[in-house]
Amino acid sequence: MGLLSLAIWLPIIAGIVLLLVGRDEHANAVRWIALVAAIASFAVTIPLITGFDAGTAAMQFQENLAWIERLNVHYHLGVDGISVWFVLLTAFITIIVVIAAWQVITERVNQYMGAFLILSGIMVGVFSALDGLLFYVFFEATLIPMYIIIGVWGGPRRVYAAFKFFLYTLAGSLLMLIALIFLYFKSGGSFEILTWHKLPLNMNAQTLLFFAFFAAFAVKVPMWPVHTWLPDAHVEAPTGGSVVLAAIMLKLGAYGFLRFSMPIAPDASHAYDWFIIALSLIAVVYIGLVALVQQDMKKLVAYSSIAHMGFATLGFFIFSELGVSGALVQMISHGFVSGAMFLCIGVLYDRVHSREISSYGGVVNTMPKFAAFAVLFAMANCGLPGTGGFVGEWMVILGTVKANFWLGALASTTLVFGAAYTLWMVKRVYFGPVANEDVRALDDINAREFLMLALLAVAVLWMGVYPKPFTDTMHVSVTELLKHVAVSKLN
Amino acid sequence: MIKDMNWLAVYPELVLLAMACVVAMVDLWVTDPKRTPTYWLTQATLAVVGGMHLLYFDAGFTVYGMQRMMVTDPLGHLLGFFAALAVMITLVYARPYAESREMLKGELFTLSLFSLLGISVMLAANNFLVIYLGLELMSLSLYALTAMRRDHAQSTEAAMKYFVLGALASGFLLYGLSMMYGATGSLDIPKVFNAIATGQLNPTVLALGLVFIVAGLAFKLGAVPFHMWLPDVYHGAPTAVTLLIAGAPKLAAFAMTFRLLVEGLSGVAGDWQQMMMVLAIASMFLGNLAAIAQSNLKRMLAYSTIAQMGFMLLGFTTTVITGNTLSASNGYSSALFYMVTYVFTTLGTFGVVMLLSRQGFESENIDDLKGLAKRNPWYAGVMAIFMFSLAGIPPTVGFYAKLAVLQALITTNVTFYIVVAVLAVLLSLVGAFYYLRLVKVMYFEDPVDTQPIVAASDVRLVLSLNGAAVLVFGILPGGLMALCSQAILKALST
Numbered sequence: 006m007g008l009l010s011l012a013i014w015l016p017i018i019a020g021i022v023l024l025l026v027g028r029d030e031h032a033n034a035v036r037w038i039a040l041v042a043a044i045a046s047f048a049v050t051i052p053l054i055t056g057f058d059a060g061t062a063a064m065q066f067q068e069n070l071a072w073i074e075r076l077n078v079h080y081h082l083g084v085d086g087i088s089v090w091f092v093l094l095t096a097f098i099t100i101i102v103v104i105a106a107w108q109v110i111t112e113r114v115n116q117y118m119g120a121f122l123i124l125s126g127i128m129v130g131v132f133s134a135l136d137g138l139l140f141y142v143f144f145e146a147t148l149i150p151m152y153i154i155i156g157v158w159g160g161p162r163r164v165y166a167a168f169k170f171f172l173y174t175l176a177g178s179l180l181m182l183i184a185l186i187f188l189y190f191k192s193g194g195s196f197e198i199l200t201w202h203k204l205p206l207n208m209n210a211q212t213l214l215f216f217a218f219f220a221a222f223a224v225k226v227p228m229w230p231v232h233t234w235l236p237d238a239h240v241e242a243p244t245g246g247s248v249v250l251a252a253i254m255l256k257l258g259a260y261g262f263l264r265f266s267m268p269i270a271p272d273a274s275h276a277y278d279w280f281i282i283a284l285s286l287i288a289v290v291y292i293g294l295v296a297l298v299q300q301d302m303k304k305l306v307a308y309s310s311i312a313h314m315g316f317a318t319l320g321f322f323i324f325s326e327l328g329v330s331g332a333l334v335q336m337i338s339h340g341f342v343s344g345a346m347f348l349c350i351g352v353l354y355d356r357v358h359s360r361e362i363s364s365y366g367g368v369v370n371t372m373p374k375f376a377a378f379a380v381l382f383a384m385a386n387c388g389l390p391g392t393g394g395f396v397g398e399w400m401v402i403l404g405t406v407k408a409n410f411w412l413g414a415l416a417s418t419t420l421v422f423g424a425a426y427t428l429w430m431v432k433r434v435y436f437g438p439v440a441n442e443d444v445r446a447l448d449d450i451n452a453r454e455f456l457m458l459a460l461l462a463v464a465v466l467w468m469g470v471y472p473k474p475f476t477d478t479m480h481v482s483v484t485e486l487l488k489h490v491a492v493s494k495l496n
Numbered sequence: 497m498i499k500d501m502n503w504l505a506v507y508p509e510l511v512l513l514a515m516a517c518v519v520a521m522v523d524l525w526v527t528d529p530k531r532t533p534t535y536w537l538t539q540a541t542l543a544v545v546g547g548m549h550l551l552y553f554d555a556g557f558t559v560y561g562m563q564r565m566m567v568t569d570p571l572g573h574l575l576g577f578f579a580a581l582a583v584m585i586t587l588v589y590a591r592p593y594a595e596s597r598e599m600l601k602g603e604l605f606t607l608s609l610f611s612l613l614g615i616s617v618m619l620a621a622n623n624f625l626v627i628y629l630g631l632e633l634m635s636l637s638l639y640a641l642t643a644m645r646r647d648h649a650q651s652t653e654a655a656m657k658y659f660v661l662g663a664l665a666s667g668f669l670l671y672g673l674s675m676m677y678g679a680t681g682s683l684d685i686p687k688v689f690n691a692i693a694t695g696q697l698n699p700t701v702l703a704l705g706l707v708f709i710v711a712g713l714a715f716k717l718g719a720v721p722f723h724m725w726l727p728d729v730y731h732g733a734p735t736a737v738t739l740l741i742a743g744a745p746k747l748a749a750f751a752m753t754f755r756l757l758v759e760g761l762s763g764v765a766g767d768w769q770q771m772m773m774v775l776a777i778a779s780m781f782l783g784n785l786a787a788i789a790q791s792n793l794k795r796m797l798a799y800s801t802i803a804q805m806g807f808m809l810l811g812f813t814t815t816v817i818t819g820n821t822l823s824a825s826n827g828y829s830s831a832l833f834y835m836v837t838y839v840f841t842t843l844g845t846f847g848v849v850m851l852l853s854r855q856g857f858e859s860e861n862i863d864d865l866k867g868l869a870k871r872n873p874w875y876a877g878v879m880a881i882f883m884f885s886l887a888g889i890p891p892t893v894g895f896y897a898k899l900a901v902l903q904a905l906i907t908t909n910v911t912f913y914i915v916v917a918v919l920a921v922l923l924s925l926v927g928a929f930y931y932l933r934l935v936k937v938m939y940f941e942d943p944v945d946t947q948p949i950v951a952a953s954d955v956r957l958v959l960s961l962n963g964a965a966v967l968v969f970g971i972l973p974g975g976l977m978a979l980c981s982q983a984i985l986k987a988l989s990t
Contacts, residue, residue: 024877073896073974075981076903116873138899142890149884152932156940157869164940168932175889175928179921182899186906187914 007068008053009082012092013130016046016099020122027115036107039118043103046125047096053089059478062086062485064135064199072139076189078196081135086482087263087333090475091132091256094340097464098252099125102245104457105348109244109355110158117158121245124150131257137185137196140264144221144257145178151246151254158243166234166241173224173234181221184214188269202268205494208276215273218266219281225258226318228281229288232311239307240360244351247303251310251343256336259317263329263486267321271490274322281322286415288315293422297429302353302360305430306346309386312419313339319416320401323408324490329483330476331400337475338385338393338468345382345461349375352454353434357443362433366440371447376435378450378458383431385465387424393468505561505568508548508576509616515541516609523602531600535591538605539584542612546580549573558986560622564684567622571832571987574979575751578836579615579744582843583608586743588958589847590736592951596854599644599734608740611637615748624673624683624760627752631669631716634748635662638741642733654732661715661725669712675705676761685760692763706764709756710771716749719809720778723802727786730798731860735853738794739846742801743839750835753812758828759987765815773813777919779806784926793849793862796930800886801842803927807920808834811901814908825988826907829981830900836980837893837969841885844962848879851951851959865934867943875949876938878963885966887931888924892970898924900977 006014019042027035053066064083072080084092102121110117127150130143148171156167189196192204206214224231235255239247267274289312296308313335320332352375353368354360369376385392388399398419406413439445450458468475503510519541523534553573560567587608594600614634621627639662643655677683679701680691691697715722730738757768783803790796811831852859852868852875859865869876885894898921905917951959969976 071974072972073977075974075977076900078974113873142895145890145895149889152935153939156936164936167936167940168929171932172925172929176922176925179925180918183902183906183914183917183921186899186903186917189903190907190909 009133011049013126016122017126020119023115023119032114035115043100050096062482078138079136082133083135086479088132095128120150154246155242159241163241166237169234170238177221177224180217184217211270211273215270222258222261228284236307240303247347248344252340278322285315285319289419296426302350325404328404335397341464342385349379365434367437369435372449375450383427387427391469393465396472502561505559512613520606542584549576565623566620571983572619574983575747579747582743586739593850607637618748619751641737650732654729658729665715672705672708688760719775720782727795727798731794769813776806776809780923787930814904825984827904829984830904833980834897837897845882865937866941868938881963883931887928896973
C-alpha cells in the first residue's frame with residue numbers, strides 16, 4: 006500500500022471503527038483513539054514532502070490499479086507540487102479539530118470524531134485523485150459527513166444550513182459529472198485526468214466544459230454570487246466544522262480550477278478569464294464591504310473567507326507564475342489563518358455562548374494569553390508582513406499589477422478592507438474596558454487550547470518568515486501548468 | 497408427441513412449482529404460530545432455486561425448452577437468482593411483521609413462491625403467451641397477498657385498486673400481443689423478430705399493437721401516466737406485501753420489457769424508444785416532485801419508485817441511435833444494473849420501515865423515524881446508507897447506477913440525449929431533497945417514540961448485510977457491472 010493510500014484510508018478506517026464500537030460511556034478512550042489516528046494520519050503524509058522531488062512536474066507517489074473495468078476507471082493516485090501541500094494541510098487541520106473538540110463535544114463523541122476522520126481521508130483523496138471519476142467520488146463523498154456534522158452538532162438553524170450546503174454543492178457537482186462523462190466519451194473511453202489535459206477539443210466543447218466545471222467549483226470556492234450557502238453553513242456549524250470548511254473544503258473548489266478547468270479547457274479559460282476575474286474582484290471588494298457590517302463574528306470571518314478565496318481565483322486567471330503560486334500560498338496560509346480565527350471564536354463561544362460582537366469588549370483584560378493569539382491571527386488575516394497572510398496576497402497583487410495596473414489597484418483594496426473589518430472586530434471584542442459581567446468572569450485558555458492555537462501560530466509565522474519551501478515545491482509544477490495552458494488546443 | 501421438451505431448461509421452475517404445493521400441504525399440519533417449519537422450508541426452497549439459477553448462469557449456455565416456448569439464458573438466470581434472493585430477504589424482514597398482525601399463515605409463503613414462479617416463467621419466456629402466463633400468475637398471487645388482511649379497510653381497498661387496474665393493464669398487454677400476432681403471424685419471440693426484420697407485415701397494426709404493449713409494460717413498471725395505482729397500493733398493502741410488490745416483480749418487469757421490446761420488437765425500436773423517452777421524463781418529473789409533498793413514508797417511497805423507474809427507462813432509450821451491439825448492450829446493461837441495485841436498496845428501506853413497526857403500531861409516517869440515530873445508531877446508519885444510495889451520492893451503489901445510465905446517454909453524442917442527461921441530474925437533485933429529509937429526521941431531531949426497538953437476530957443480521965452490500969458495491973461496483981453487461985451481451989447475441 007502506497008503512502009497516499011495510507012493517508013486516505015488510515016483516517017477513514019479509524020473513523021469507521023470509532024463509529025462502530027465507540028460509546029459515550031468511554032468517551033475519553035474515543036478521544037484518545039481519534040487523536041492517535043489523526044496524528045498517525047499526519048505522520049504518513051510527512052514523507053510525501055520530505056521525499057518530494059521539486060525538480061519535476063510529473064506526478065509523484067503514483068498508485069494505479071484497475072477499479073471499474075467496464076468503464077475503464079482506475080484507482081489512480083499521485084501528487085505534484087500543486088496538490089502535495091494540501092494533503093499535508095488536511096491531515097494537520099484534522100489534528101487541530103480533534104484537539105478543539107476535546108472538552109466541547111460531550112454527546113455522541115464517537116460519531117463526531119468518526120465523521121471528521123472520515124472526512125479528512127476523503128479530502129486527501131480529492132487532492133490526490135488522478136482519475137476523473139475517483140475525484141468525483143471523493144468530491145461528492147465529502148458532502149455526507151459534513152451534512153451530518155452541521156446538522157447534528159450545529160446551532161439553532163442547523164437544519165436549514167445543512168440542506169443549503171448539501172443541495173447547493175450537489176447542484177454544482179452534478180453538472181460536473183456530465184462534463185466528466187462527456188470527456189470520457191471524447192477521449193475514447195478514459196477517465197485519466199492527465200489524458201484529458203492533452204485531449205484536443207474545439208471551442209464549443211471547451212466552453213461547455215468550462216462552465217460545467219465552473220458550476221461545481223464556483224459553488225465550492227465559493228464565488229460571488231453563489232456564495233450564500235457559506236455564511237449560513239459557517240454560522241451554524243460547530244467550531245470543528247467551520248474550521249474544516251474554511252481551511253480545506255473551500256480549497257477543493259479552487260484546486261479544481263487548476264486541475265480541470267484551466268488545463269482541459271485552456272482556450273475557454275483564456276476567453277472567459279474576464280468573467281472569473283470580474284467575479285473575483287466583486288468578491289474581494291463587495292464581500293469585503295459586506296464583512297465590515299457584520300454583527301456576528303463567525304459571519305464576519307465567513308465573508309472574509311469568501312473575499313480571500315476571491316483572491317485565489319483572481320491569481321489563477323491572470324495566468325502568470327506569480328499569480329498562480331501566490332494564490333496557492335494564499336490558500337495554504339488562509340487554511341491556517343481562517344481555521345485559527347474560527348477556533349478563537351469557538352474559544353469565546355464555549356465560555357459565553359454568544360457570537361455577537363456586541364456581547365464582548367475588553368477580553369484582553371481577562372484573557373491576556375488568548376488575546377495575544379487572537380490578535381496575531383487577526384493581523385495575519387489582514388495580511389501583515391511577517392505572517393502567512395502577507396506572502397500570498399503580495400504575490401497575487403504583484404502579478405495582477407503586472408498584467409493590468411487597474412485590476413491590481415482594485416485587488417489591493419483588500420488590504421484596506423481586510424484591515425478594516427478585522428481590526429475593527431478586534432478592537433470591539435478584545436480591547437477597551439471590560440464590557441460586562443460575562444467578560445469579567447472569563448478564564449484564560451487552558452493548556453489544550455494553548456496547544457492548538459500555538460501550533461497554528463507557528464505555522465502562520467513560519468509561512469510569513471520563510472515561505473521558500475512552499476514556493477520551491479510548487480515552482481516547477483506551476484510553470485509546467487502555465488506552459489500547458491498557454492498552448493491552444495484549437496488547430 | 498412429447499418431443500423437444502428439454503426439461504433441463506425449466507428445472508428451477510419445476511422445483512418451485514413442486515415446492516409451492518408441498519409448502520401448502522405441509523402447512524396444514526403446522527400448529528406453531530410462528531410457522532417455523534413452513535418458513536424454513538420456503539427459505540430452503542428459495543435458496544435451492546437461487547443456487548440453481550446461479551449454477552446455470554455460471555455455465556453460461558443458452559438452451560431452448562418446452563418446444564421452444566422457454567429459453568434459458570444467462571440474463572434470465574441472473575435475474576432469477578436476484579429475484580430468489582430478493583424474496584428470501586423479503587421473507588426474513590416480513591416474518592416478525594406478519595406475525596404481529598396475524599398474517600403469518602401458510603398462504604403468505606405459498607403465494608410468495610407462486611409469485612416467484614410467475615416471475616421465473618416471465619424471465620425464461622420465449623413466447624408472448626408464456627410471458628402473459630407468467631405475468632398473470634405473479635399478479636394474481638400479489639393481488640391475493642395484498643388482500644390478506646381481510647378486516648383491514650385500507651388493505652382491501654388497495655387490493656381492489658390493484659386488481660382492477662392490474663387487470664386493465666393485462667388487458668392492454670394482451671390486446672397489443674394479439675395485434676402483434678395479427679401483424680406477424682406468430683407469438684414466438686424469434687419469429688416475430690424475423691417477421692419484422694423481413695418487413696412482410698402491416699405497419700399500422702404493428703404500430704397500434706406496440707402502443708398497447710408499451711402501455712401495459714408502463715403500468716407494470718409504474719411509469720407515468722400509468723402510475724396511479726402505485727402510491728395507493730404501496731400505502732394500503734401491509735408493508736410486508738408492499739415489499740413483495742416493490743422487490744422481485746421489478747426484476748420481472750425489466751425482463752418482460754427486455755424480452756418483448758428488445759428481443760421481439762427491436763426492429764421497431766425507434767418507435768418504442770420515443771414512447772419510453774416520454775414515459776421516462778414524465779416519471780422523473782412527477783415522481784420527484786410529488787414525493788416532496790408526502791408525509792407518509794410508504795407513499796413517498798412509492799413516488800420515489802416512480803422517479804427511479806423513469807431514470808432506469810432512460811437506459812432503454814439510447815440504443816438505436818448508435819446502432820452497434822456493443823453500445824446497445826451499454827444502454828441495456830446500465831438499465832439492468834440500475835434495476836438490480838434499486839431493488840436491493842428498496843428491500844433494505846422497507847426492511848427498516850417494518851423493523852420500526854410493532855404490535856398495533858404501523859411505522860408509516862416520516863415523523864415516526866424521528867431521532868432514530870439516538871434510539872439506535874446502527875439502524876439509523878443503515879437507513880442513511882439506503883437514502884444516500886437512492887439519492888445517488890457516492891460512495892453508495894446508487895451513484896454508479898445513475899452514472900451507468902448517464903454514461904449511456906452521453907456517449908450517444910446526440911445533443912438531445914445530453915440535454916436529457918442534464919435534465920435527469922437536475923431532477924435527481926430534487927430527489928436528493930426528500931431523501932435527505934429522511935436523514936434529517938433520523939439524525940437532527942429528537943425522538944418522540946422512546947419504545948426500545950426489538951428485532952430478531954436474523955432480521956438484524958440480514959439488514960446489516962443489506963446495508964453493507966449497498967456500501968461495498970458502492971466502493972467496488974466493477975464486478976456486478978461486468979456481470980450485468982455480460983448477461984446482456986449474451987442475450988443480444990442469440
